[in-house]
């Protein structure tokens with residue numbers, strides 16, 4: 001009799017297995033290109049995945065399936081499908097997949113940007129939004145921005161008097177680095193452990209964070225491949241450099257009691273249990289994970305945004321002249337630039353929007369993962385599928401934007417579309433639960449710096465170069481800055 005029980009149990013289990021597999025095969029996945037064995041579609045990514053995905057989606061649709069090694073992925077590429085991911089199904093699609101190297105750099109996902117959607121993420125997001133990213137906080141750091149921009153302008157003045165070209169990529173990175181160090185870490189970049197290496201470290205970190213790493217797609221052999229390609233050692237190198245900087249700034253806070261009003265002071269209080277983070281007891285690794293986002297998200301993004309704006313302006317002399325005329329008309333001979341002045345600069349705002357459209361800094365946002373089965377646009381997105389949001393494709397879609405490859409700020413005239421996460425045609429900061437919380441802080445520096453550069457100086461290209469020679473190629477990482485540094489000669493004006 002007991003043998004019969006066993007046979008019935010085996011038949012029942014086999015039936016369940018077959019039923020499960022049949023259900024699986026019945027899923028209607030979004031269409032996608034044919035795959036190669038083992039690697040799937042990885043060979044189709046190329047050196048600029050956002051561009052390759054755009055080309056593939058033109059053929060396979062705005063919700064497309066790709067397979068990267070072992071990982072099933074979908075890519076959303078139109079305002080409608082992006083809205084589905086970031087708004088309609090945001091709650092079920094806003095987790096992050098486990099990414100080997102971001103996990104290492106973020107002290108095992110103790111940060112905000114790569115942490116899965118969880119109670120911890122919600123608490124940290126709430127705490128940092130209140131403590132670091134509020135409009136009040138952004139205002140309170142105004143004097144820091146003003147001091148750093150003033151010393152940046154002094155440097156440009158010297159170069160102008162000697163007619164020397166300025167490497168704007170480098171100098172603007174240094175400017176945003178100096179601001180973020182003082183705002184987020186209570187110390188100067190100059191004299192810190194990152195003083196001489198920050199550019200290399202930040203750039204390297206962005207490459208590591210944005211890489212399509214073999215370890216994520218091939219569970220066993222992937223780590224070996226990454227050791228051979230050098231990704232593993234690059235990750236260790238940038239991790240150690242940043243860790244030393246975090247130790248230095250934490251030590252600085254522990255030694256100087258007057259530093260009690262910034263994010264590190266608050267995190268240290270949480271570590272000591274003097275104040276709480278919901279049910280979580282913060283450790284040093286949590287503190288450093290949170291600081292990682294403050295450092296890398298703050299330094300890279302604002303500096304590169306300003307470089308892209310200046311690149312498009314020098315490549316479009318008509319636009320440069322028009323925006324300078326506006327800025328000079330609003331500022332006239334005043335010494336200080338106020339928030340109200342910025343509000344009056346309608347054309348400058350259009351120039352910035354157009355720059356974000358044509359060169360969004362994070363073109364495929366940070367990868368997301370479905371936390372349950374989702375039905376989207378008539379297709380099945382199974383739990384654990386990775387989701388890439390290709391805003392590059394949306395921003396260059398001819399059905400959304402007329403003549404999308406051209407830089408035309410006037411397209412925003414009498415057009416309500418803005419970049420604050422509500423319009424799915426223009427999403428440089430993302431949207432939904434994972435939207436960039438540092439937008440206000442980043443834009444405050446972008447506005448102040450651009451106005452100073454345009455008000456105080458005229459700009460020309462180095463000898464022998466014309467506007468049509470300006471290189472517009474982007475490099476690829478989590479953030480996509482201009483590949484070839486922008487070198488311009490500042491020319492003194494009556495306002496200098």
Ligand code: HEM
Pocket residue numbers: 112113114125293294297298299301302305361362365366367428429430431433434435436437438439441442443446
């Ligand atoms: C012009 C400047 C900036 C741009 C264009 C930008 C853009 C972005 C984008 C596209 C994302 C990913 C959104 C997603 O995956 O859906 C993001 C995330 C993030 N940004 Fe920014 N950002 C800027 C400035 C800043 C600044 C100044 C800070 C902080 C000091 C910051 C902190 C963050 C953080 C912490 C996240 C992760 C949010 C999460 O996953 O919950 N950003 N940013």
